[in-house]
Amino acid sequence: MSYADKFESMKKGFDMGQAIAEADRCLLCHDAPCSKGCPADTDPASFIRKLRFRNVTGAIRTIKTNNILGGACGVLCPTAELCEKECSATGIGQPIAIGKIQRFLIEHARETDFKVFAKADPRPEKVAVVGSGPGGLSCAAELAKDGYPVTIFEARPEPGGVLRYGVVSFRFDLDFLAAEIEDIRNLGVDFKCSSPIDGHKGAEDLLGDGYQAVFLAPGLWDAVQLKAAAEDIKGLYSSVQYLEGLRDGNLQSFAERIEDKTVAVIGGGSVAMDCVESAARLGAKDVYLVYRRSYTQMPAEAEERIDALQGGIHFLLLNQPVDYVVDENRCIKGLKLVRTALGDMDDSGRRSPVNIEDSEWILGADVVIEAIGNKAEDQSPGWYPHVKLKEKNLIQTDPATGKTSVDGIFAGGDIVRGPALVVNAVQDGKVAARAIKAYLKQ
Ligand SMILES: Cc1cc2nc3c(=O)[nH]c(=O)nc-3n(C[C@H](O)[C@H](O)[C@H](O)COP(=O)(O)OP(=O)(O)OC[C@H]3O[C@@H](n4cnc5c(N)ncnc54)[C@H](O)[C@@H]3O)c2cc1C
Ligand code: SF4
Structure with a gap:
């Protein structure tokens, strides 16, 4: 086997039979603790219940509406520390394999070409997103779902952030990433790759350049x-x-x-x-x-x-x-x-x-x-000079909104939290998108 083969593709996930058998083990808890254990409110209790009652499209809709990177999270979330840690079935045997069910449902949606979102009527206010990792993708998708024209500026040649240039391909391969990003392109999000925001054209300049709000999610790309x-x-x-x-x-x-x-x-x-x-x-x-x-x-x-x-x-x-x-x-x-x-x-x-x-x-x-460990790039603060920082050059925000100290600029993901998880960045993108919508309607 060549090296390329050894790195090429991820382990196969569940098939329909395995996913349903696993969902059938769910105890259908009333006030489901697994959903409370999900940092991005993906609501596993709801999608597992729907699958259990054979409402497959309803289950997919729940995941995608709550978490545009539901597939990536299904593969990469350390579930034993999150949703599955809270699963009541643990008291009886193994917790329900929530991540695997979630991955299966997203793969099934692709195989059957089931689309959850229709394109929304366009709105006039434009938003710029810096960075196409999970934080930027999540924020862009949430805004695009409501018709906001969003442009993502990405420094590297291809989108995905750590999903593309960090996690090894045998854990998360290019085909899976491409499908996950395609859902976001289909919402109308415009990707400008090989387009770093830097000292020449900083984040604050974007505000004067036709964008009414900016979301910063450049992640952490210098090594400790x-x-x-x-x-x-x-x-x-x-x-x-x-x-x-x-x-x-x-x-x-x-x-x-x-x-x-x-x-x-x-x-x-x-x-x-x-x-x-x-x-x-x-x-x-x-x-x-x-x-x-x-x-x-x-x-x-x-x-x-x-x-x-x-x-x-x-x-x-x-x-x-x-x-x-x-x-x-x-x-x-x-x-x-x-x-x-x-x-x-x-x-x-x-x-x-x-x-x-x-x-x-x-x-x-x-x-x-x-x-x-990874840390913020040394030159990062140079392209958002008025944005207030906290320790280790991380960006200071209001956690309830992602607002920074500069009006119209929001931030989330690792550049705010320090090294965290895909699911945390997804949540930050959602929180900031909600706040950006409220800001644009003022
Ligand atoms: C090797 C590795 C493996 C990991 N494995 C897991 C895992 O299995 N499960 C899990 O949940 N989490 C994992 N994580 C953590 C997770 O990937 C991060 O928490 C998450 O990617 C953070 O998302 P983000 O959007 O904040 O930033 P990133 O994913 O870092 O994306 C930031 C993007 O911004 C771009 N960018 C930076 N500066 C600029 C600029 N000036 N202009 C334009 N674009 C810019 C970068 O090129 C990058 O594409 C891993 C992290 C690493 C490093
Ligand atoms: S796999 Fe991740 S996204 Fe899905 S419910 Fe668990 S923690 Fe949330």
Whole structure:
């Protein structure tokens, strides 16, 4: 099997029989806790009930009306921490597989060409959206449903944000993304790709350029680094460089750098899991996941952790990387680690890792990938200079509306919350769209 094949497509989802069998297990709770567990109000209790009574189109309508990225969320939501965590069936056995049912319904809508929305009568007020990730797409769709002409300005050549250039293709493939975006194009949203908003034409200039409101959702595209001034080390990548490279036509060149080599990935979240799994698929000899806390403290989902362990990834837990080992040509040779023990609780509610004295050692590695977080791009505030910021260059908004400190400018998604989830960005887009409509009607 070629590398391209190993990365090409997602695992198959439920078929109709499996989806109905799963919906038949639903306890039809009155005040359904699963719906309360969904950050985007997708209302799983309602679509599962409809499917259970064989109202398939009604179920699809519920999802799409509440969540234009219902398919993406069905695939990518960490459901065990959200809707399924609240499912009453958990007390009896397994929770209902809400995400899988949701994905099936959206795929079924596509296969049967069932369209939920008709084009609305056009309204005169134009809105600009900056960024075509889940936040921007959700806001644009909500506005377009009501006839507002929306233009999305996207810096990269193709739309989708992290869905296109972050999440690995074996978890979320191009065909699935294309179908999800097609629904939004069909609402009349205009996509201007390779069109960054920058210092020359900032967000505030858009307001004077025919747009009555602007929604900012540029996400977080700079990588948090373990050490400053390490950019010139050959064989050291940030997760942003690595994952974007894999999805941007550089699969073969990464395969050549990784095949038969030892790869170390620093981090314990879902992004680190995408990095270790893809390195294994690229034929690495050994893949180490280096994490400074313990197994149960890892932010990655239990299923992802188990998949990685079963895939032969070596978990190096309770080890803190402190430096890189390089040769005279600045090629990476390994990682200097210090062993840790768990100390007192920290702000995250977990026991903090404490370095153990004199326990440094070196892990040999040919490739190191840092997956320790993303942050706002350093130049971002330059293109919205009057928008008030909070810590880490994130944008300050009113959470009930997404309003920023500049009249007519709204914001949402990761640039407001910090690293979060697709479903959170979808909700921010909905909240801001509602507030933008109210603002335009003033
Ligand atoms: C590798 C990775 C894997 C993830 N996996 C999951 C997962 O499995 N499940 C989950 O729920 N969440 C996951 N997340 C988190 C989730 O993807 C984000 O929370 C979500 O994408 C945030 O959406 P957003 O719209 O705020 O920003 P983004 O998705 O980051 O999109 C922002 C868009 O704005 C564009 N942009 C930036 N600056 C400009 C500019 N100046 N002008 C024009 N356009 C600009 C960018 O090119 C990008 O397309 C993952 C994140 C990463 C990094
Ligand atoms: S959008 Fe995500 S969290 Fe909400 S019901 Fe669907 S799978 Fe669950």
